[in-house]
Amino acid sequence: MPAFYWIKKILFIMNRKLLFLERFIYGDGTIPKNITFTVKMRGTITWNNLRQALAKVQAKHPVLAAGVVEDGTGVPWFVTPAAVMPVPIRVAERYTDDDWLAVSEEECARPFDMRNGPLMRFVWLRGANISDLMLVCHHCICDGASIVTVMRELLLLLDQPDAEIGSYNSFNSIRDVVPVEVLTNAGVRFRGKLVSLLLRIFLFFAASAKPIKWGRSYFVRWQLSQEETAMLTERCRQEEVTVHAALCVVFLCAFRQVKGHQAGRKVFCPVNLRRYIPAIQPDMLLGFATSTTLTMDANPELPLFEKIRRLNARLTNQLEHMDVYGKLATCEYQHPLANRLERFFSNAKGNHDLTFSNMGRLDIPKYYDLFEVDTVHNPILIFKSANPNGIIASTFNEQLSFSLLSNDAYLPEEEAVAIKDAAMELLFKELMELAAIQAAIQGS
Incomplete structure (x- = not known):
């Protein structure tokens, strides 16, 4: 991964306690509470462009590099690990227009590595000229508007790899x-x-x-x-x-x-x-x-x-x-x-x-x-x-x-x-x- 992304990850480290509403969704971290969001596209994309696009999206949003770590009193915190893992990509063959439904059910039930993160992964159902692109996020980091934002940025970068999508510092506490x-x-x-x-x-x-x-x-x-x-x-x-x-x-x-x-x-x-x-x-x-x-x-x-x-x-x-x-x-x-x-x-x-x-x-x-x-x-x-x-x-x-x-x-x-x-x-x-x-x- 280019050094640029590692630098951004160092700059935008997360280390904050989950707000109550985030903690309520997180629960005890053992039950998958995932959201999937899928688009069907016509055309071709490449593995390298997909990997690069996901890296830029992950670098923009600090929470996409973090996991959830509980302190000594059991309070969960968003923490960026020392070694940030890239967003996992799963590739499978696409046979019908309904394949994504079964995959979505599987992904909703498949837990994340809550401690080490990232709390997002990607599924590419690949066909000859038609693909289904699926984002999977844990709900404690992502509401409906968030997952639309990530998909919009990802599609833009797949089409224009050099596009700039900006960056931001996330809030550090309820204050x-x-x-x-x-x-x-x-x-x-x-x-x-x-x-x-x-x-x-x-x-x-x-x-x-x-x-x-x-x-x-x-x-x-x-x-x-x-x-x-x-x-x-x-x-x-x-x-x-x-x-x-x-x-x-x-x-x-x-x-x-x-x-x-x-x-x-x-x-x-x-x-x-x-x-x-x-x-x-x-x-x-x-x-x-x-x-x-x-x-x-x-x-x-x-x-x-x-x-x-x-x-x-x-x-x-x-x-x-x-x-x-x-x-x-x-x-x-x-x-x-x-x-x-x-x-x-x-x-x-x-x-x-x-x-x-x-x-x-x-x-x-x-x-x-x-x-x-x-x-x-x-x-x-x-x-x-x-x-x-x-x-x-x-x-x-x-x-x-x-x-x-x-x-x-x-x-x-x-x-x-x-x-x-x-x-x-x-x-x-x-x-x-x-x-x-x-x-x-x-x-x-």
């Missing part, structure tokens, strides 16, 4: 992320200690909860056409609501239709911290997010878009008044409870129907000089923790794609398919009404 006046605020400190105490009491009484007998994890995938995607976007624009709010309500209605009164009308939505915290740059890797929980109106007589408008208003209000710094500061008091919380959530059913993560329009070009990105598959993560019902949405090449991920212990696959069908039937009903109106206007 680099949350202002000191928040961390030292008496009210924040009191709330942090109180929440920690209440959690400790709750976990004491919840310790006897019956373990869940986990079943088979699975994922259901589908997408809208470019025309359908455009129609949904236009309808939401006309109704002055976000696509995110519309999809939340559509999926909650579908859960209600399939699960009946077992459905809770609540959706859990991760929120990208980068929009709130200047210290976290847009291209910086991190493995955690804040969140918001939204509840759909129960009145069955309300029209669909009235439900969407009400949920959209709640979402807007929550995002505008979200106390991100206070949340992060309060969470730091929960470090002693991290392992007990993880054990609890491994058996908790939760009071929400699903987690909905809308990645939006992916910042990945379709066309390059040397190749073309044919398909971008939504990230896959298989966690046996808390309620695993999750839907991921993203838009690439003007097409909205969905993945529903769950486990038979929580949601049988046939019910997941029924929820997908019910959601799309409801969505298309609204789209067809819009299409009929537009056709009538054009015909008049």
Whole structure:
């Protein structure tokens, strides 16, 4: 490897304690909590270009050179080892368009060397003129936005090996992320200690909860056409609501239709911290997010878009008044409870129907000089923790794609398919009404 990369690794050494949200994802380090992200490309790449591109990406992001080391008290730290290992590359032959699915399941279940790192690896499913390129990251270093960033940088370097992708120093502690006046605020400190105490009491009484007998994890995938995607976007624009709010309500209605009164009308939505915290740059890797929980109106007589408008208003209000710094500061008091919380959530059913993560329009070009990105598959993560019902949405090449991920212990696959069908039937009903109106206007 060129000396340039070793110099950068020396300059950007990591040695910091995991923030609580990172530590909660890390757990005790023994359970794989991996994310895979795959693109299908047409064209050719070379081993040397791939190796060089991965080296430059690893050199940019300090956490990609680090492992996780626990100190004498069991507290985990991100630490750059004396001998930094390059990102491992696994090459396999590509035979069908579905090969990546089986490989993704394997990679989700395959643990990392947490102590020595790196906590990212790469799989190249190689065909004659078509390849699937798969990134695999541990979730404690990488959220959805992070893994898209890495893939975008990697594709750029495969096409233009001399391109510059920059560099940065990662934050060293919670004090680099949350202002000191928040961390030292008496009210924040009191709330942090109180929440920690209440959690400790709750976990004491919840310790006897019956373990869940986990079943088979699975994922259901589908997408809208470019025309359908455009129609949904236009309808939401006309109704002055976000696509995110519309999809939340559509999926909650579908859960209600399939699960009946077992459905809770609540959706859990991760929120990208980068929009709130200047210290976290847009291209910086991190493995955690804040969140918001939204509840759909129960009145069955309300029209669909009235439900969407009400949920959209709640979402807007929550995002505008979200106390991100206070949340992060309060969470730091929960470090002693991290392992007990993880054990609890491994058996908790939760009071929400699903987690909905809308990645939006992916910042990945379709066309390059040397190749073309044919398909971008939504990230896959298989966690046996808390309620695993999750839907991921993203838009690439003007097409909205969905993945529903769950486990038979929580949601049988046939019910997941029924929820997908019910959601799309409801969505298309609204789209067809819009299409009929537009056709009538054009015909008049």
